[in-house]
Amino acid sequence: MADFKDLLQSADWKTEKHVPVVESPVAVKKGEFFRITVKVGKEIQHPNKTEHHIRWIAVYFQPEGEKFPYQIGKAEFSAHGESVNGSDTSTVYTHPEVVLNFKTDKSGTIFASSYCNIHGLWQSVKELKVG
Numbered sequence: 819m820a821d822f823k824d825l826l827q828s829a830d831w832k833t834e835k836h837v838p839v840v841e842s843p844v845a846v847k848k849g850e851f852f853r854i855t856v857k858v859g860k861e862i863q864h865p866n867k868t869e870h871h872i873r874w875i876a877v878y879f880q881p882e883g884e885k886f887p888y889q890i891g892k893a894e895f896s897a898h899g900e901s902v903n904g905s906d907t908s909t910v911y912t913h914p915e916v917v918l919n920f921k922t923d924k925s926g927t928i929f930a931s932s933y934c935n936i937h938g939l940w941q942s943v944k945e946l947k948v949g
């Protein structure tokens with residue numbers, strides 16, 4: 819039986835359209851809110867059709883020295899062109915991008931994950947320094 823961690827895929831976002839890309843400062847001030855953006859398909863756009871789409875993005879932060887990460891937020895994307903008339907007949911489509919704000923007193927690691935209905939779970943990480 820596989821472990822859940824073995825299901826998470828990772829790659830260079832410049833060549834792989836499924837990777838959630840974390841855009842955030844490298845360093846922030848202790849206790850001050852800052853913004854991060856996570857998007858899928860930054861360099862190579864991911865399809866957003868009824869039959870192939872990103873369903874959600876989740877973002878976590880694990881402070882240094884702590885055992886578990888905190889979930890910062892999760893966004894679900896529900897409109898992929900489907901309607902009562904069939905697949906890709908609507909004019910309503912979501913885009914897999916989320917903007918979050920949070921603060922922390924410790925340096926640590928930002929983890930982002932995304933789910934493609936065809937190609938499964940994807941992840942990326944970014945270090946954050948707090949000063």
